[in-house]
Amino acid sequence: MVNYPNGRKYTAEKAFTASTGKRKTNSSYGNRGMTLEDDLNDTNLYYLSRGIAVIHKKPTPIQIVQVDYPKRSAAVIKEAYFKQASTTDYNGVYKGKYIDFEAKETQNPTSFPLKNFHEHQIRHMEAVLAQGGISFVILRFASTDEIYLLEAHQLMEYWTRMEQGGRKSIRKEEIAGTGRLIHAGYQPRIDYIKILDDLYNLSS
Amino acid sequence: MVNYPNGRKYTAEKAFTASTGKRKTNSSYGNRGMTLEDDLNDTNLYYLSRGIAVIHKKPTPIQIVQVDYPKRSAAVIKEAYFKQASTTDYNGVYKGKYIDFEAKETQNPTSFPLKNFHEHQIRHMEAVLAQGGISFVILRFASTDEIYLLEAHQLMEYWTRMEQGGRKSIRKEEIAGTGRLIHAGYQPRIDYIKILDDLYNLSS
Numbered sequence: 001m002v003n004y005p006n007g008r009k010y011t012a013e014k015a016f017t018a019s020t021g022k023r024k025t026n027s028s029y030g031n032r033g034m035t036l037e038d039d040l041n042d043t044n045l046y047y048l049s050r051g052i053a054v055i056h057k058k059p060t061p062i063q064i065v066q067v068d069y070p071k072r073s074a075a076v077i078k079e080a081y082f083k084q085a086s087t088t089d090y091n092g093v094y095k096g097k098y099i100d101f102e103a104k105e106t107q108n109p110t111s112f113p114l115k116n117f118h119e120h121q122i123r124h125m126e127a128v129l130a131q132g133g134i135s136f137v138i139l140r141f142a143s144t145d146e147i148y149l150l151e152a153h154q155l156m157e158y159w160t161r162m163e164q165g166g167r168k169s170i171r172k173e174e175i176a177g178t179g180r181l182i183h184a185g186y187q188p189r190i191d192y193i194k195i196l197d198d199l200y201n202l203s204s
Numbered sequence: 205m206v207n208y209p210n211g212r213k214y215t216a217e218k219a220f221t222a223s224t225g226k227r228k229t230n231s232s233y234g235n236r237g238m239t240l241e242d243d244l245n246d247t248n249l250y251y252l253s254r255g256i257a258v259i260h261k262k263p264t265p266i267q268i269v270q271v272d273y274p275k276r277s278a279a280v281i282k283e284a285y286f287k288q289a290s291t292t293d294y295n296g297v298y299k300g301k302y303i304d305f306e307a308k309e310t311q312n313p314t315s316f317p318l319k320n321f322h323e324h325q326i327r328h329m330e331a332v333l334a335q336g337g338i339s340f341v342i343l344r345f346a347s348t349d350e351i352y353l354l355e356a357h358q359l360m361e362y363w364t365r366m367e368q369g370g371r372k373s374i375r376k377e378e379i380a381g382t383g384r385l386i387h388a389g390y391q392p393r394i395d396y397i398k399i400l401d402d403l404y405n406l407s408s
Contacts, residue, residue, distance in 0.1 A: 096336030132300030
């Protein structure tokens with residue numbers, strides 16, 4: 001285990017992915033035992049602690065079926081199921097701007113499958129853009145540890161292409177061409193705010 | 205049961221409050237069988253469907269301890285606990301602005317107990333304001349069905365007064381004087397956006 005500077009505890013929830021409930025396979029993500037989600041959470045904690053931005057991951061949506069209420073102790077959920085998220089996983093505020101994004105990774109070395117996103121997430125991103133928010137996705141190619149920021153309006157173009165019968169994935173060269181490479185660092189690990197400064201002229 | 209225009213299904217999760225896991229007592233909320241949370245969710249759905257604003261309630265944070273993976277069916281959470289939220293329950297975007305709020309109700313007819321909020325929620329609201337976001341609370345007095353919007357900076361003043369040894373609640377007259385009364389309607393039920401238009405000059 002990496003000894004983490006923020007002293008954050010491991011929580012059981014982190015071992016499950018939000019939408020499917022499948023166990024994460026961390027082994028593919030270098031030797032750090034860290035997931036893209038971990039790196040983003042640490043990045044957001046860094047932003048928060050420095051007063052740079054307030055961005056949080058939303059809790060995993062759960063459908064609760066049965067709860068026990070033992071005397072003199074906390075309520076225990078005895079039966080529940082993972083629900084599909086109706087929005088994106090991350091949102092918050094940076095310099096007054098509403099920030100909204102989803103983060104996904106693929107084992108595919110040459111293209112990013114669009115099945116990583118759901119129709120209602122695309123519709124959510126559209127609604128955010130219509131309200132003047134900033135929306136994007138963070139895409140990681142696990143085999144090469146390359147991370148890209150792709151703006152929502154560009155993702156939508158690839159989504160529309162698929163809907164019109166085109167390819168069901170985005171070629172890596174397309175992402176490299178229309179998105180921005182994020183160089184992974186130590187603190188913050190995935191400095192996407194720097195990319196937003198540049199894209200939307202927010203650094204001044 | 206009120207026949208709801210949006211056709212939204214009842215979900216089991218709605219029967220539990222986020223922070224405590226206690227069962228909600230709907231009986232106190234008029235004869236509608238609706239909670240403040242239900243009314244706000246319907247209000248947000250109204251805003252979303254009309255393209256007015258994109259604001260969602262965050263899922264209830266859950267600490268997952270044990271998950272079963274039955275063959276050929278969905279993962280079942282067998283043991284989990286309600287966690288305390290580290291932020292506020294609602295956030296989103298309206299006319300490019302980041303919107304962030306918490307909603308609480310009290311049975312107390314004359315004052316609103318500050319124990320309804322947690323220290324880290326107050327700190328979160330401070331951080332949101334520091335980033336230029338719009339932050340507030342929606343407070344409901346159940347006995348008279350009066351609903352107020354109180355801006356975060358005003359809540360903080362009452363919070364500071366308590367920390368300095370003052371009263372542990374906000375008098376209703378204080379809320380009426382420093383907050384804004386929201387007249388409950390049919391569609392939308394709790395039109396807080398109208399109040400924000402007025403407070404922050406956003407309607408133009």
